[in-house]
Amino acid sequence: MTAAGRDTSAPAVDAAAPVLEMRGITKTFPGVKALSGVDLIVGAGEIHAVCGENGAGKSTLMKVLSGVHPHGSYEGEIRFDGESVAFRDIAESERRGIVIIHQELALVPELSVAENIFLGNEQASRGIISWGATLRDAARLMRRVGLPDSPGTRVAELGVGRQQLVEIAKALSKEVKLLILDEPTAALNDEDSRNLLQLILDLRDQGIACIVISHKLEEIRRIADSVTILRDGRSVETLRVRETPDAEPELSEDRIIRGMVGRDLSSRFPERREYQGPDAGEVAFEVSGWTVRHPVEPRKVVDDVSLTVRRGEIVGIAGLMGAGRTELAMNVFGRSYGVYEGGTVAVNGTPVRTRTVPEAIGHGIAYVTEDRKTFGLNLIDTVHRNISLTSLPSMTRGVAVDEHKEQQVAERYRKSMNIKTPTVFEPVERLSGGNQQKVVLSRWIHAGPEVLILDEPTRGIDVGSKFEIYTVIEELAAQGKAVLFISSELPELLGMCDRIYTMAAGRLTGEVDRDEATQEVLMRYMTATDTEPKVLT
Incomplete structure (x- = not known):
């Protein structure tokens, strides 16, 4: 074969x-x-x-x-x-x-673990569900996959790693x-990934x-x-x-x-620009004292975070799941998550307000979300309309969109970004994950931002497409753009970034120059209990 x-x-x-x-x-x-x-x-x-x-x-x-x-x-x-x-x-x-578990989990958040495990495969007799059998068998399957929670726990209360285990328990209930x-x-952190991989090995042994x-x-x-x-x-x-x-x-x-x-x-990453050091170039993006409260719970998810990104610089943010990286990015970009409690943003040295997404865009800030399918794209719309979405004012004649111009822009990015699609009129949902991500990047590049916040920009993307996206990011930095790069993959941060901040429990715990950065150094700061930022330059 x-x-x-x-x-x-x-x-x-x-x-x-x-x-x-x-x-x-x-x-x-x-x-x-x-x-x-x-x-x-x-x-x-x-x-x-x-x-x-x-x-x-x-x-x-x-x-x-x-x-x-x-x-x-x-x-x-x-x-x-x-x-x-x-x-x-x-x-x-x-x-x-034969049971398939898709990347986007097919669970009902408001139902319990037991209800999700047997959804569509109910433990019933004569049309009446036996809740005793449901809870008993769910507990047995949960023990088999190493899920410690109660069968009555709502799926919405579980992290993504445990939700994966619910999906596998659901598969086992069907005698897979x-x-x-x-x-x-x-979408898993390192510990959840290790646990899931071990479970897959255990299933093979069974x-x-x-x-x-x-x-x-x-x-x-x-x-x-x-x-x-x-x-x-x-x-x-x-x-x-x-x-x-x-x-x-x-x-x-x-x-x-x-x-x-x-x-x-020959290399997983494009050739890097010559880096002049953390003090070279003007500060293009500065966040000071940023604090965000959880939208429901009485706790801070971002606590007094301050950082800078200079023109032509790629600055990373590393952290374990729950560190507050995405919460910081989304709240800075139009208060898209959580409750803002304090902090300031400056672009090119000028304080700006980012209370709404249009306000943030208007000040030259772009945000590429980690969840492109839910927040980054209109999946049922076409490639060309997704690309033009943030730049419609520049493509209008009076009150109508200039569709010819919209098509020309999309065609230019289809070629320059190597988006694999038969035409720019193809619905985005038919594209692969890597090509969907290129559509998202094309949209923001065309908007002409000064600052790009990239949140897990290569998640779920193959090595070839990753290289293409890395090359685009390097080119943007070479043009003088300020890039804030959030990633769970430490080799990616080490291969792309000039400086790397680390976060834990909502606070900055370290700032490392690329010449000093290693996976061991970053992991030490990512797991730090002492939240006073350390600087290695």
């Missing part, structure tokens, strides 16, 4: 005793062939990773497998447990033991044989096969037995990561990247 010309230095997969065979899968949307003759074989009781750049066809392939795209809407054959299957919907695939996880750790879609190659090497690489809607090759479950991984990250992008990436 490997492509001709495959690098034979990497061990090929042994597909003996497969639980799943997908052969010649072809799926076409209007104007786009999303999959073209894709093959995928998953062995019984193995963890099989599926890798590829955004738009390679990974999610589409899983939707074909799980019945989201029903039989008859694609070409090719699927065999499961040795039998040919033709799923008409997701309920049919779940009855056979093949579990599909789409970017399972994208005989449950898993397909994991992830852009985090170090995690793939940590848990996967084999990996299938997709590129441009085709299966390029399937390789062994390790020969036995307990063996060390034999497949390097660089080898996986070469399969994904079709070339070597």
Whole structure:
């Protein structure tokens, strides 16, 4: 099942005793062939990773497998447990033991954990739910996945990591044989990610096969037995990561990247500008004494934070989940989260008010949200309208939008940002995550801001698209823009930033120049209990 010309230095997969065979899968949307003759074989009781750049066809392939795209809407054959299957919907695939957990979790926040676990699969007799059986079986499944909460706890009260465990408990309630996880750790902190990865390993040891879609190659090497690489809607090759479950991984990250992008990436980050030091250049963006209260609870989520970003500088903010990074960014940008209690903002040395989003935009501040699907994009609208959204006044004639100008602007960014879409009239929801992120960036770049606040700008994006976005960020800094870069990935901050602030419990705990920054230094400050900021320059 490997492509001709495959690098034979990497061990090929042994597909003996497969639980799943997908052969010649072809799926076409209007104007786009999303999959073209894709093959995928998953062995019984193995963890099989599926890798590829955004738009390679990974999610589409899983939707074909799980019945989201029903039989008859694609070409090719699927065999499961040795039998040919033709799923008409997701309920049919779940009855056979195939369960998919999407990156956007399908939970009802206001219902309890127990209610969510058995939603659509209720413990009922003659139409009457047995709450005793529901709570008892939910508690058993929760123990199995290591979820310590009560079955009656509302899902809204759980963090994202524990919500992932609820989804897995829900899958186990359906007697899952093949579990599909789409970017399972994208929104998790390091500790929750480690716990979830260990659970996946435990499920494998219990005989449950898993397909994991992830852009985090170090995690793939940590848990996967084999990996299938997709590129441009085709299966390029399937390789062994390790020969036995307990063996060390034999497949390097660089080898996986070469399969994904079709070339070597000599560096994960673009060539960096020469940095003149923390005192070089004028201060373009300054936040002083910023304090934010939680919208419901009587506590501060941001406590007396002060920071600066100079022209042409990329400044990072590192912190564990709950540190207050996003809360700070959203409150500065138009009080979009929490209750403002105090602090000032200055742009190019002039104090400004940012009480509303239009006010912040008017002062040259842009904010790229970490949640592009909920807050960053209008998914049902087109690429060209999403790009023009923050710049409509410059595209109007009287009271009407100049659609020709709107289209020209979008077409320019489609080419310069390498947005993979048939036309700029394509609905954004049909684009891959990486291309959606490029649409968000295009919108803000066209608005011409002085300050860009980027909150997890590469979350859920493949290495090739990450490099393209990093290059855009470097170019913006080279043009003299001030960039505030929030990320949970320490290698990303170290590879991109000139200075890095650290936060813990809502307060700044450190400021580190790039020549002194290491993962160990940053982690020490990110976990600090002493909240007096430390400076290393």
